[in-house]
Amino acid sequence: MTDFEKAIETGRPPNVAKLFPNSKALIVSGKYIDLAMLRKGNAVSMAANGRNHMVIRGALKAAQRANSVIIIEIAKSEGGANAYCAVNYWNIARQVDAICNELNITIPVAIHADHYGIKNETDIEAAKTEIPTLFDAGMTSIAIDASHMPDDKNLLASLELCPFVPKWAGYETEVGEIKGKEGLSTVEEALFLIQGLNAHNIFPNWIALNNGTTHGIEASGQGIQVELTKEIHEALAKYNVSGAQHGTSGNSSDRLKEIVAKTRTTKANVATALQMISWGLEVNDYGNAQLNKDGNFIKVKDAGVTETLWAEMTAHAKEKGLKRGNYKKLSLPFENKLLGQPKEIRERMVTRVEDFVYNMLVNVLNAQDTAPIAIETILKTGSYDPGPKAERIENPDEWTPEKIVERAASIVSDKGAEGDFDD
Structure with a gap:
């Protein structure tokens, strides 16, 4: 028996083994990644947001080629109850498992529920029902993101919801919404969150910061604040x-x-870059889609869709008033049309993603x-x-609830502008 076969027997969490009893896909806890x-x-490790089926295929093929572990993820805004993608929290594991078996993918893969956003008390109550359903559907890792709320409420929401996450699963927490140069995270905020979790026997694998990046298309050049990140991690x-770097699309290779x-x-x-690359848009080293003099995306001839x-997609975007970053909302209405293209077109979409991910x-x-x-560790x-x-x-x-509120009152921070910074 090979080490891979042994890892299949012992390394797959119980939810995965139950869902896919005859599978040869090594889907593992995010902890192992x-x-x-x-x-x-x-x-x-890259955490590739699988906004469409071809992105997932390309990312898995790239990881196999690089002999690398990988995380395949989808965020709540992308794949939650009010999703703008056809890939969602409840079908992503099935897609990953099927692709791994079809393509003989033999590297460890984690399935991550990214940005499981909590914005108020109502969200907390709903999450107590919904989080278990994500793991029923094959998730092996989650990011509970209550960073939209004040520091004390962020910590208290995390404490209330962590019991609904399996002990074996990978766990990510977040301090500070990802919103560019405004509302940058501080050492004090990060320590408060991690210390409060630690006091209650909760030990995150990752913490995400607002360290200067944005989600979507990053055009400012602001990007990752490396020294701030280093200071907080130390x-x-x-x-x-460990650190989780969000908003990776839009940062140069040198900064990464x-x-x-x-x-x-x-x-x-990595999310937006992979979506744009799969469609066949011209991108730079950052993975940012390039614009022509009229401010429109540049479609590379004989690449992607x-x-x-593409003409139908742009017409739909114009009709719906979708601009640049909001082209992501084409994912849901066009997924079946993407899958309905000829095989050679689908394969060139996959290959484009594969080459970009492999290089990264x-x-x-x-x-x-x-x-x-990872297999040796398993x-x-x-x-x-x-x-x-x-x-x-x-x-x-x-770190009682009362003392958490009292401690948070002394934290000096700037949360930045209000807005929608979900993914």
């Missing part, structure tokens, strides 16, 4: 939490290499050859759950 990056050192070092080399980041989300379908994994994120590291652990990376060092008596 984080651990593989830490073991290699100065390595970051302050959190004794809590053994700095994040890899200088911080404790082990997860980098057919010219006929190998030449930017230093993730090449992390698959054997076999050494002998379980689908490697356990927590940290232990409790904070006194729970100092």
Whole structure:
């Protein structure tokens, strides 16, 4: 029996084994992805947002080619109850499993529910029902994101919802919405969140910060604040939490290499770039879609979707008043039309994504050859759950709900402008 076959037997969480009893796809806890990056050192896993089926296929093929682990994810705004993508929280694991078996993908893959957003008390109550359904559907990792709320409410919401996440699952927390140069996260805010979780025996794999990036199309050049990220990660070092880099699309390779080399980041989300690349739009090194002199996207001839379908997509966007970043809302109405294109067109969409992801994994994120590291860790652990990376060092008596509210009142921070910063 090969190491891969042994890992299939022991490394798949119970929800995955139940859903896919005859599968040869190595779908694992997000914890193992984080651990593989830490073991290699100065390595970051891509978390590819699978906004369409071809993106998922291309990302998985790239990871196989790079012998790298990978995370396939979808955010609440993209794939939740009010989704703008056909790929969603409840079908993404089935798509990943099917593709892995079809294409003989033999690298470890985690399925991540990204940006599970909590904005108010009503969201908290709904989440108590909905979060278990995500794991019923094959999720192996989640980001509970209550960063839209004040610091005390962010922490308290996380404490209330963590019991609904399986202990074996990967877990990401967030401080500060991802909104560019405004509302940058601080050491004080990050420590408050991680210390409060630690006091209650909750040990996140990742923390996401507002470190200067935006979701979607990044045109400002502001990008990742590397030194700020490094400072916050160093302050959190004794809590053994890794960084999750959001808003990766729009940052140059050089800046991303700095994040890899200088911080404790082990997860980098890539979403908009992969969508644009799959469609066949011209992009730069950043993954940003380029615009012509009239401010319109540039479609590369004989790349991505057919010219006929692209004309239909742009006409639909114009009719609905969708501008640039909001082209993402073409995902849901056009998914079946994307799948209904000729095989050679679908395959060129996949290949375009594969080549972009492969380059990032190998030449930017230093993730090449992390698959054997993850498999070795699974076999050494002998379980689908490697356990927590940290232990409790904070006194729970100092982190009661009353003391959390009291502590938060003394935090000085600028949350930035109000708005919709979900993905």
